[in-house]
Amino acid sequence: MANTKELVVLLILFLAVMLWSWVAPYDRATWWLEAIPVIIALPVLWYTRESFPLTRMSYYLIFIHAIILVVGAHYTYARVPLGFWIQDWFDFSRNPYDRIGHIAQGFIPAILAREILWRKRVLNLDYYGSSSGHLDSSSGHQGGGWLFFLVVCFCLAFSAFYELLEWWTAVIGGDGSLEFLGTQGDVWDAQWDMMLALIGAVTAQLLLGKWHHRQMLEVN
Numbered sequence: 001m002a003n004t005k006e007l008v009v010l011l012i013l014f015l016a017v018m019l020w021s022w023v024a025p026y027d028r029a030t031w032w033l034e035a036i037p038v039i040i041a042l043p044v045l046w047y048t049r050e051s052f053p054l055t056r057m058s059y060y061l062i063f064i065h066a067i068i069l070v071v072g073a074h075y076t077y078a079r080v081p082l083g084f085w086i087q088d089w090f091d092f093s094r095n096p097y098d099r100i101g102h103i104a105q106g107f108i109p110a111i112l113a114r115e116i117l118w119r120k121r122v123l124n125l126d127y128y129g130s131s132s133g134h135l136d137s138s139s140g141h142q143g144g145g146w147l148f149f150l151v152v153c154f155c156l157a158f159s160a161f162y163e164l165l166e167w168w169t170a171v172i173g174g175d176g177s178l179e180f181l182g183t184q185g186d187v188w189d190a191q192w193d194m195m196l197a198l199i200g201a202v203t204a205q206l207l208l209g210k211w212h213h214r215q216m217l218e219v220n
């Protein structure tokens with residue numbers, strides 16, 4: 001579990017990046033649209049740090065995701081310099097920074113979702129067969145499988161809902177919302193976004209699942 005000092009350091013680092021992002025962004029309206037999830041989440045995370053402290057892994061991943069969002073908000077996703085460098089290195093046809101963002105949109109919420117589902121016993125899933133954290137063939141394995149599946153479903157649904165938000169923004173904002181959409185001329189952009197979020201959610205659980213379980217046992 002992350003201690004208060006760690007959280008304060010992460011908060012200060014993020015606020016510094018947030019301040020940089022706020023100053024002279026490419027498009028102010030797009031900045032608000034991209035940064036509003038962070039602005040909403042930040043006070044919630046700080047307020048719940050004692051009543052429901054997250055694992056160290058979750059806090060650090062949320063920090064990374066927040067940085068990705070506010071950097072994209074500053075430049076717009078289609079104009080982030082890192083994306084142009086990657087585009088040049090790999091000879092891509094477009095700036096891939098938004099692709100990175102959508103992988104993160106599945107990868108990082110997957111860890112947060114599985115933590116809330118398991119620790120809050122939302123679905124009464126028993127991932128562990130014993131208090132020591134060892135899997136049990138009769139209950140732990142089955143619970144773990146359902147947890148994996150439901151987390152993937154949540155992340156895919158969240159990604160699809162975000163695409164709906166982008167669509168509604170485009171309908172309301174017209175041409176002024178093009179920077180927020182960031183399709184870069186790809187007619188399949190929404191489908192790519194959802195697929196990458198799906199890949200991110202699956203990858204996060206496969207790569208970090210056991211490590212995350214150990215951390216959840218420490219804070220639960």
